Amino acid sequence: MIDRLIAGIRKTQAPIVVGLDPTMKLIPSHIRRKAFAEYGETMKGAAEAVWQYNKAIVDAVCDLVPAVKPQIAMYEQFGVEGLIAFQRTVEYCREKGLVVIGDVKRGDIGSTSEAYAVGHLGQVRVGDTMCRGFDEDFVTVNPYLGSDGVRPFVKVCREERKGIFVLVKTSNPSSGEFQDRLVRDEDGRERPLYEIVGEQVAAWGADCMGASYSNVGAVVGATYPEQGRILRSIMPKAFILVPGYGAQGGRGADLVHFFNEDGLGAIVNSSRGIIAAYQQEQYTEYGEENFADASRAAVLAMKEDIAQALAARG
Amino acid sequence: MIDRLIAGIRKTQAPIVVGLDPTMKLIPSHIRRKAFAEYGETMKGAAEAVWQYNKAIVDAVCDLVPAVKPQIAMYEQFGVEGLIAFQRTVEYCREKGLVVIGDVKRGDIGSTSEAYAVGHLGQVRVGDTMCRGFDEDFVTVNPYLGSDGVRPFVKVCREERKGIFVLVKTSNPSSGEFQDRLVRDEDGRERPLYEIVGEQVAAWGADCMGASYSNVGAVVGATYPEQGRILRSIMPKAFILVPGYGAQGGRGADLVHFFNEDGLGAIVNSSRGIIAAYQQEQYTEYGEENFADASRAAVLAMKEDIAQALAARG
Numbered sequence: 299m300i301d302r303l304i305a306g307i308r309k310t311q312a313p314i315v316v317g318l319d320p321t322m323k324l325i326p327s328h329i330r331r332k333a334f335a336e337y338g339e340t341m342k343g344a345a346e347a348v349w350q351y352n353k354a355i356v357d358a359v360c361d362l363v364p365a366v367k368p369q370i371a372m373y374e375q376f377g378v379e380g381l382i383a384f385q386r387t388v389e390y391c392r393e394k395g396l397v398v399i400g401d402v403k404r405g406d407i408g409s410t411s412e413a414y415a416v417g418h419l420g421q422v423r424v425g426d427t428m429c430r431g432f433d434e435d436f437v438t439v440n441p442y443l444g445s446d447g448v449r450p451f452v453k454v455c456r457e458e459r460k461g462i463f464v465l466v467k468t469s470n471p472s473s474g475e476f477q478d479r480l481v482r483d484e485d486g487r488e489r490p491l492y493e494i495v496g497e498q499v500a501a502w503g504a505d506c507m508g509a510s511y512s513n514v515g516a517v518v519g520a521t522y523p524e525q526g527r528i529l530r531s532i533m534p535k536a537f538i539l540v541p542g543y544g545a546q547g548g549r550g551a552d553l554v555h556f557f558n559e560d561g562l563g564a565i566v567n568s569s570r571g572i573i574a575a576y577q578q579e580q581y582t583e584y585g586e587e588n589f590a591d592a593s594r595a596a597v598l599a600m601k602e603d604i605a606q607a608l609a610a611r612g
Numbered sequence: 613m614i615d616r617l618i619a620g621i622r623k624t625q626a627p628i629v630v631g632l633d634p635t636m637k638l639i640p641s642h643i644r645r646k647a648f649a650e651y652g653e654t655m656k657g658a659a660e661a662v663w664q665y666n667k668a669i670v671d672a673v674c675d676l677v678p679a680v681k682p683q684i685a686m687y688e689q690f691g692v693e694g695l696i697a698f699q700r701t702v703e704y705c706r707e708k709g710l711v712v713i714g715d716v717k718r719g720d721i722g723s724t725s726e727a728y729a730v731g732h733l734g735q736v737r738v739g740d741t742m743c744r745g746f747d748e749d750f751v752t753v754n755p756y757l758g759s760d761g762v763r764p765f766v767k768v769c770r771e772e773r774k775g776i777f778v779l780v781k782t783s784n785p786s787s788g789e790f791q792d793r794l795v796r797d798e799d800g801r802e803r804p805l806y807e808i809v810g811e812q813v814a815a816w817g818a819d820c821m822g823a824s825y826s827n828v829g830a831v832v833g834a835t836y837p838e839q840g841r842i843l844r845s846i847m848p849k850a851f852i853l854v855p856g857y858g859a860q861g862g863r864g865a866d867l868v869h870f871f872n873e874d875g876l877g878a879i880v881n882s883s884r885g886i887i888a889a890y891q892q893e894q895y896t897e898y899g900e901e902n903f904a905d906a907s908r909a910a911v912l913a914m915k916e917d918i919a920q921a922l923a924a925r926g
Binding site for chain 2: 377378380382447465480
């Protein structure tokens with residue numbers, strides 16, 4: 299699956315993933331009104347609004363980017379109806395040829411991680427029949443429980459030719475509270491925990507290689523460019539999924555350290571910055587009705603920002 | 613909500629939570645056959661089997677225990693249909709007066725954790741209407757992203773009088789890989805990471821107190837009794853949810869350190885050991901058809917085992 303992602307990045311020349319993180323406040327009022335008129339101010343109404351919003355954005359940007367990343371929490375908040383909208387979004391994006399990264403941040407003890415892995419990436423046996431659940435291409439995984447919480451995902455990735463991105467250094471302000479703690483490595487040296495996790499990502503990924511990169515990648519926030527540089531060298535074969543660009547404060551110039559010399563190795567996520575571009579001052583000319591066109595313009599601007607930053611590093 | 617849990621423990625004299633973690637291999641064949649006859653070997657068929665299995669077990673044990681803990685991964689593996697069975701199980705258990713601990717292990721950056729918190733414990737705004745999603749009483753939370761990933765859950769707990777259990781030291785074999793790493797605390801002393809997380813649990817919980825314990829508890833595995841003893845003293849007001857009893861190897865005698873002198877402070881989970889008791893040698897007399905009676909017998913045996921261990925400590 300990492301090879302398909304890389305092919306998509308090469309084709310579009312955009313190492314960009316669009317975060318499909320719909321909240322009620324981001325959805326244009328005409329979409330909400332229509333959905334509520336049909337289904338009421340209910341979970342079903344909310345889910346319908348989410349789906350119509352996503353569909354319009356996906357239609358507007360699917361030729362520009364290789365991948366989307368729906369954040370499942372934004373769907374799960376609307377209960378079962380929200381998760382139906384999540385599944386519908388995953389299916390639609392796959393039909394459009396997009397690589398779908400389910401931002402689910404699951405992780406548990408071994409047998410339980412296995413259930414998450416088959417439910418999101420693989421197949422579950424029902425009687426003599428194999429059935430597929432959410433069927434994303436990649437998911438994000440939380441490593442706090444250690445190797446036996448991550449390996450079931452790696453196993454399913456190998457069987458299904460899919461991939462994962464393991465949380466290493468997240469983009470949020472308090473990510474350092476535990477992730478930056480200095481710990482002793484095997485050689486007795488003190489190093490931040492995220493480096494140790496990064497080394498494990500490289501180890502887990504060695505068994506799950508694509509042509510040039512591993513199907514086991516890492517999440518490292520754009521808001522921590524210096525840590526990105528170090529992690530880039532610790533995990534040379536791991537693709538880095540980089541959240542935190544745009545709304546969270548990360549800029550194009552912060553991103554260069556996340557890429558390898560081959561111009562690959564990272565894919566940058568923007569959520570609100572793209573899907574709610576119409577709410578930003580520089581895109582108000584589009585108007586709320588044309589929110590999807592604003593999203594398209596925001597993708598093009600982000601592509602240019604990253605290209606310039608990569609060109610500037612020479 | 614912690615006060616309701618404590619009242620339930622006092623009433624039943626059983627600090628026990630039944631883990632409702634259904635997998636196809638655990639569900640008796642007559643239940644599977646009936647569900648597949650009705651809905652085929654489909655996700656819907658699997659979800660129906662899960663629901664009928666859960667319902668029979670809940671009916672058989674609901675007067676003996678204060679709480680249940682459905683592990684959402686075991687439902688999520690069956691996609692949307694599985695999550696419908698999860699929701700149905702939560703609702704049914706609440707109707708029966710049981711406290712429901714959703715073992716979801718969610719955790720993300722602030723705004724995203726907020727979505728999980730409202731979806732599982734609180735209410736989400738749809739237009740001018742507030743709607744409830746999965747509506748568990750407690751959920752488990754993964755702390756790897758730090759305070760700003762946990763605080764949105766605490767906020768919703770305060771508003772809704774609900775609770776969380778934060779992963780501190782999990783029951784699985786490789787939990788030490790990151791959780792046991794020695795890190796420097798503020799005083800420059802080297803201590804395992806789980807102690808630092810435990811201290812944060814105490815801090816987060818201070819703002820969210822019930823009568824004698826906090827609504828912010830911790831998960832500490834029965835398989836690590838010595839760590840349980842230390843964490844018990846680091847977080848005196850935190851209730852400890854203890855997985856790993858039974859199938860994972862924890863025994864009654866391992867549990868005493870998790871309790872305070874008042875006989876409270878811990879609630880012990882058993883999943884397979886109860887819900888699939890009929891598959892164990894000592895309960896074969898019940899037969900597969902009477903699996904729920906075997907579950908009831910297993911609860912009574914577990915209650916006795918814990919009571920003896922607590923009595924033996926004097």
